[in-house]
Amino acid sequence: MKLFLRFALVGLVLVVVALTSAVITMSLAIHGAEATVPNLVGMSPAEGERAVAKLGLNLVVERQYYSADVSEGRIMTQVPSPGTRVRRGWQVRVAQSLGPQRVAIPDVLGQSGRAADLNIRRRGLDVSSVAYLQLQGDTPDQVVAQSPPANTNGVSAPRISLLVGASAQPQSFVMPSFIGQPLGTVNLTLLDAGFHVGAVTVSPGLPEITNSPTPQQAPPSQPSPASIVVSQSPTPGQRINAGTSINFEVR
Numbered sequence: 001m002k003l004f005l006r007f008a009l010v011g012l013v014l015v016v017v018a019l020t021s022a023v024i025t026m027s028l029a030i031h032g033a034e035a036t037v038p039n040l041v042g043m044s045p046a047e048g049e050r051a052v053a054k055l056g057l058n059l060v061v062e063r064q065y066y067s068a069d070v071s072e073g074r075i076m077t078q079v080p081s082p083g084t085r086v087r088r089g090w091q092v093r094v095a096q097s098l099g100p101q102r103v104a105i106p107d108v109l110g111q112s113g114r115a116a117d118l119n120i121r122r123r124g125l126d127v128s129s130v131a132y133l134q135l136q137g138d139t140p141d142q143v144v145a146q147s148p149p150a151n152t153n154g155v156s157a158p159r160i161s162l163l164v165g166a167s168a169q170p171q172s173f174v175m176p177s178f179i180g181q182p183l184g185t186v187n188l189t190l191l192d193a194g195f196h197v198g199a200v201t202v203s204p205g206l207p208e209i210t211n212s213p214t215p216q217q218a219p220p221s222q223p224s225p226a227s228i229v230v231s232q233s234p235t236p237g238q239r240i241n242a243g244t245s246i247n248f249e250v251r
Contacts, residue, residue: 072099107150184225
């Protein structure tokens, strides 16, 4: 019995040692796959790339900004921050200084979108975004606003956003039905709504009853305000633009 207990105790000790060894090995493996992000601020991108490459990390220059405090070509900021523990292969994203602002923001108001883009890029700047907006009274494809404004100082990012006037789409309506209404009433309704009466034709009259074996067609009369609309073009339900002329057939 004592021998059995001794063997059991030895086996238990061996199991504990094996588990402890496994835990230590896993911990070393996990921590061995991690690295501490170094401080890259003030370095050049080449220097920063060498610093992180030693730790199994990657450097990405993500943005560029003007700075009166950080020399041109040097790293201004970084993400993750120095001292952060990350896995090997992680990307360290940095912003690079362009030095003090030396280029004035140009005035591109009133220029076409293409001309403004060329003017901005010729000065070493970039177009950040272009938005289009329909505005009454503005010529289409002309810059109506910019950010930052012209001649702005202390700009951090060399990017300009533009607001360009877009072509105004004609207002559209659904064509109503005027069939069965007097032509005079229809004419007034259309004029008030900004439309026009186009061609008005009189439908052929009913055949005259005569003693002749061939019925004679009654001659068409001239349209009058009292004439009743029997058909229209565009037909009811179609979409039409403001100012469209409407053609009618009356009787």
